[in-house]
Amino acid sequence: MKDCVETKACMGRREFLVKAGLVAGSTVLTVSSLSAAVAFEDVTVPIAADGPLAKIGGSQIIDSTAGKLIVIRTEDAKFVAYSARCTHKRGVLGYDHATKQLACPSHGSKFSAADGSVAKGPAETALASYVAKGRPTSVTVVVP
Numbered sequence: 156m157k158d159c160v161e162t163k164a165c166m167g168r169r170e171f172l173v174k175a176g177l178v179a180g181s182t183v184l185t186v187s188s189l190s191a192a193v194a195f196e197d198v199t200v201p202i203a204a205d206g207p208l209a210k211i212g213g214s215q216i217i218d219s220t221a222g223k224l225i226v227i228r229t230e231d232a233k234f235v236a237y238s239a240r241c242t243h244k245r246g247v248l249g250y251d252h253a254t255k256q257l258a259c260p261s262h263g264s265k266f267s268a269a270d271g272s273v274a275k276g277p278a279e280t281a282l283a284s285y286v287a288k289g290r291p292t293s294v295t296v297v298v299p
């Protein structure tokens with residue numbers, strides 16, 4: 156065992172605490188830099204000839220960096236996209252083209268597919284909406 160009194164290789168308590176503090180500080184900076192670097196990414200969904208978005212009134216739930224989204228084809232060349240999570244307690248929404256509403260199976264909230272507003276509670280907050288750019292064979296959801 157080394158005798159720390161006579162060798163410069165051993166750290167004193169103060170030196171150890173300073174170095175440990177520097178390591179911990181740089182670790183915190185690195186972790187916070189990583190979390191700040193996470194960027195949202197647009198999602199492009201192919202429209203298969205027999206897929207759910209091939210027809211007006213069709214919808215599809217997709218995963219994105221913003222969470223689950225629901226893409227709805229409301230017209231021939233028009234798509235809308237909303238968060239697929241109910242604003243009440245995060246149930247996963249489904250789309251009903253007959254009523255043009257998104258419905259939550261958990262507690263019955265409904266949202267307008269026109270703008271994501273609450274049509275029926277208990278949810279009180281509108282859905283987050285996203286720009287959806289349709290093309291003949293795909294739709295791209297812009298996730299800011």
Ligand code: FES
Binds near residue numbers: 243259262278
């Ligand atoms: S989670 Fe949707 S209504 Fe409660």
